[in-house]
């Protein structure tokens with residue numbers, strides 16, 4: 701897993717951005733889930749190629765799970781989907797990523813647009829610990845330079861926390877620090893922080909791996925509830941979780957010494973119950989990885 705850099709420098713997943721933009725108050729929420737298409741994406745760290753021509757269509761308003769053994773490039777692929785890969789100095793990539801048909805790497809397009817439209821939730825819950833719960837929700841807006849009128853702030857805090865399944869647990873203590881919450885609540889706070897920016901896609905890198913089973917189930921329910929409004933791509937090592945939450949699955953594999961590829965992808969029930977490739981069958985049935 702390679703999120704250290706981003707977690708250290710940008711816990712919201714929207715940096716680096718320049719606070720030079722003043723957007724209007726966000727419009728009322730409607731489903732703005734977008735499609736993502738990865739088209740022959742390759743990636744390198746220095747001379748080392750870690751992904752080879754990976755193509756994947758990610759449908760709007762659905763949950764797509766990326767599965768596969770450690771080191772096969774799932775996190776790298778996820779980070780390419782919102783231009784975080786380029787934060788690593790030695791990182792390079794080839795290919796295209798299109799958000800509703802528009803290349804997010806088009807030099808004419810601003811990095812901030814991709815980062816606002818495509819949010820990220822990391823493995824380890826990373827709220828700003830000393831910041832209040834309410835301010836944590838608004839933190840992504842501040843980082844993207846999005847201004848919001850004070851009366852609208854409260855509505856957005858309630859809406860985002862409600863969508864993240866946390867409102868009822870925190871509505872009476874919004875001024876308490878984010879660190880006062882349990883791990884599972886902190887992760888839902890991070891989801892609320894991402895949702896407050898109104899992303900069209902939400903990338904989740906093993907979002908439950910630091911959580912206990914009960915918190916995991918609550919986050920999974922949250923994923924199910926928000927998926928109609930925001931396209932979700934989730935990396936998970938938990939095969940049961942992939943089956944519970946996703947509509948489609950992509951199985952990544954890097955054979956020894958070679959870059960990661962997608963061996964098979966398709967509807968989750970097919971990938972798990974009737975995989976076309978023996979390697980997929982072996983992996984989803986726990987025979988390796």
Ligand SMILES: Nc1ncnc2c1ncn2[C@@H]1O[C@H](COP(=O)(O)OP(=O)(O)OP(=O)(O)O)[C@@H](O)[C@H]1O
Nearest residue numbers: 701702745750769770771772773774775776777788
């Ligand atoms: N910042 C980095 N610098 C150099 N190599 C990296 C970096 N991040 C990842 N890699 C390498 O790229 C390859 C793919 O890593 P990645 O984290 O994408 O795999 P993964 O499938 O997400 O693994 P895991 O399931 O363990 O998180 C690995 O060989 C890894 O060592």
